[in-house]
Amino acid sequence: MTSKELISRVRNLKAPSPSVTKLITAVTDPEADNEKILEIIRRDAALCAKLLSLCNRATVGVSSVASIDRAVMYLGHRAVHRLALSIGFGAALAPAVPGYAMNQTELWRHSLHTAFISQLVLEKSNFPDQDASVSYTAGLVHDIGKLVIGQFIDPSQQQTILELLNRDQCELLEAERRIIGVDHAEVGALLLEKWGLPKIIIEAVANHHNPAISPSPQLSTIVHTADLIAHQTGSCPGIASFAVRANEEAVNALGIHESEFEALIISALDAHQLVEEMAAAA
Ligand SMILES: [Fe+2]
Ligand SMILES: [Fe+2]
Numbered sequence: 216m217t218s219k220e221l222i223s224r225v226r227n228l229k230a231p232s233p234s235v236t237k238l239i240t241a242v243t244d245p246e247a248d249n250e251k252i253l254e255i256i257r258r259d260a261a262l263c264a265k266l267l268s269l270c271n272r273a274t275v276g277v278s279s280v281a282s283i284d285r286a287v288m289y290l291g292h293r294a295v296h297r298l299a300l301s302i303g304f305g306a307a308l309a310p311a312v313p314g315y316a317m318n319q320t321e322l323w324r325h326s327l328h329t330a331f332i333s334q335l336v337l338e339k340s341n342f343p344d345q346d347a348s349v350s351y352t353a354g355l356v357h358d359i360g361k362l363v364i365g366q367f368i369d370p371s372q373q374q375t376i377l378e379l380l381n382r383d384q385c386e387l388l389e390a391e392r393r394i395i396g397v398d399h400a401e402v403g404a405l406l407l408e409k410w411g412l413p414k415i416i417i418e419a420v421a422n423h424h425n426p427a428i429s430p431s432p433q434l435s436t437i438v439h440t441a442d443l444i445a446h447q448t449g450s451c452p453g454i455a456s457f458a459v460r461a462n463e464e465a466v467n468a469l470g471i472h473e474s475e476f477e478a479l480i481i482s483a484l485d486a487h488q489l490v491e492e493m494a495a496a497a
Contacts, residue, residue, distance in 0.1 A: 216367070216395070216396055216397070217396070217397065218397045218401050218402045218405045219405065221363050221364065221367060221395075221397065221402055222363055222402065222405060222406055222409065224367075225362075225363045225366055226366065227310070228307060228362060228363065228406075229306040229307045230307070230410050231303045231304055231307065231410065232259060232261075232262065232303065234255055234256070234258060234259035234262060234303075235259075235262070235299070235300065235303030235304070236410060236411050236412065237255045238252065238255050238256065238296070238299055238300060238303065239300065239352055239412055239413065239416065240411075240412075240413055241255060242296055242300070242346060242348040242349055242352065243346075243349050243352075243413040243415055243416065245346075249287075249292040252292070252296055253283055253284075253287065253292075253295070256283055256295070256296075256299050257283055262299060262302055262303065263283060265302045266283070266286065266295070266298055266299055266302060267280055267281065267282075267283070267286065269298050269302065269493065270285075270286040270289065270290060270295075270298065272492060283295065286298075293346075293347060293348055296348045297330075297334075297348055297351050298493075300348070300351065300352055300355060301327060301330070301355065301493055304326070304355055304356060305323065307359070307362065308322055308323040308326050308355075308356075308359065308362070309322075309323040309494075310362070312361055312362060312365035312453065313365065314361075314364065314365030314366060314367065314368030314369075314372075314373060315361055315364075315365050315368070315373075315452075315453035315454050315455060316373065316453045316454045317361075317365070317452045317453035318452075320494050321452035321453065322358060322361060322362070322452060322453075323494055324450065324452070324490050324491070324494045325358065325445060325450045325451070325452050326354070326355050326356070326357070326358060326359075327355065327490045327493055327494060328445045328448075328450040328483070328486060328487070328490045329354040329355070329357055329358075329438070329441050329442050329445045329450070330351045330352070330354035330355035330441075331351070331354070331483075331486040331489065331490065332354065332441035332444050332445055332479070332482075332483050332486065333350040333351055333353060333354030333437055333438055333441040334347040334348075334350050334351045334354070335441075335479055335482050335483070336350070336437050336440050336441045336444070336469065336471070336479065337350040337437050339469075339471050339475045339476075339478075339479060340437065340440075340469035340470060340471050341469065341470040342432065342436075342437060342469065343431070345434070349415060349416070349434070350434065350437050350438075350441075352416055353415075353416050353419035353420065353423075353434050353435075353437070353438045354437075354438055354441050354442075356403070356407060356412075356416065356420060357403070357419065357420050357423045357438050357442060358399060358403065358423075359403045359406060359407065359420065360398070360399030360400060360401065360402035360403025360404070360406065360420070361399045361403075361455075363399075363402045363403070363406060364391060364395055364397070364398075364399050364402055367395060368394070368395065372394050372395070373454060375394055376390045376391070376394055376454060377454055379393065379394075380454070380455075386424070386460055387399075387424070387455045387459070388400060388424050388425075398424075400420060400421055400422065400423055400424055400425075401421065403420045403421075404417045404418075404420045404421035407420055415434055416434075418433050418434060418435055419433070419434035419435045419437070419438045420435075420438075421435070422435035422439075423435050423438045423439050423442060424439065424459075424460075425462070426438075426439040426462055426465040428462075428464055428465055428468045432465070432468045432469060436465045436468055436469060437469065439462060439465050440465060440466050440469060440471075442459060443459060443461050443466075444479055444480060444483045445483065446459045447480065447483075448480060448483040448484050448487075449484075449487070450487075450490075
């Protein structure tokens with residue numbers, strides 16, 4: 216089956232609400248100001264309610280956060296944007312993915328963890344001027360293709376994929392292509408294109424296992440590095456846990472100094488607590 220056919224047959228996949236798609240488009244638009252972004256959040260009542268509930272957890276002991284403006288006052292614009300984006304994809308990414316042997320919220324927690332690390336990697340790298348929220352969004356949705364492919368992997372195919380990964384040292388994308396005919400990066404990118412996400416996010420998802428490095432590193436280089444760090448720091452759910460290969464060239468292209476890389480690992484370990492809180496609340 217082609218990626219398009221798989222996407223047309225997938226069941227129970229919850230697309231983000233139109234306001235979340237607008238939000239992503241706004242955070243990737245350098246012209247969009249904070250007020251415009253907040254207005255998108257304010258107009259989505261369900262998103263607002265969940266956001267305020269999460270903000271109240273995040274600001275325990277400070278005061279009750281009763282409005283989006285107060286949330287911004289306590290947490291800052293970017294943190295509020297990122298919370299809204301996380302909530303927007305929670306329903307899609309939280310279900311179990313049996314095809315990849317992932318229990319409920321396992322893919323969601325890995326996605327949140329990779330999102331946090333993506334923004335940290337961006338901050339430490341010499342990547343051209345880019346908002347951390349864009350990096351965060353790409354990290355959040357990088358493995359979304361697994362939700363689609365996961366519905367079509369039966370137990371015997373899962374066993375064959377495991378053998379390819381463990382015995383033949385096959386890369387995950389290669390194993391997926393051999394057994395299903397397509398890989399989760401390609402399917403994820405096509406799904407996000409269908410949902411109307413911006414090109415920069417689609418590039419990052421399409422190439423997150425084979426990052427686009429030259430002539431200049433693209434966002435996929437950031438997400439690839441963040442995904443590696445997520446795996447190294449314990450966020451490696453399901454059958455794919457052994458199959459993430461580092462592209463050394465990608466890591467070098469970001470110009471992250473060795474000592475800063477160690478700091479990234481520590482921050483990634485610290486982020487587990489935050490991820491657990493968000494996964495529980497969203
Ligand atoms: Fe992946
Ligand atoms: Fe991943």
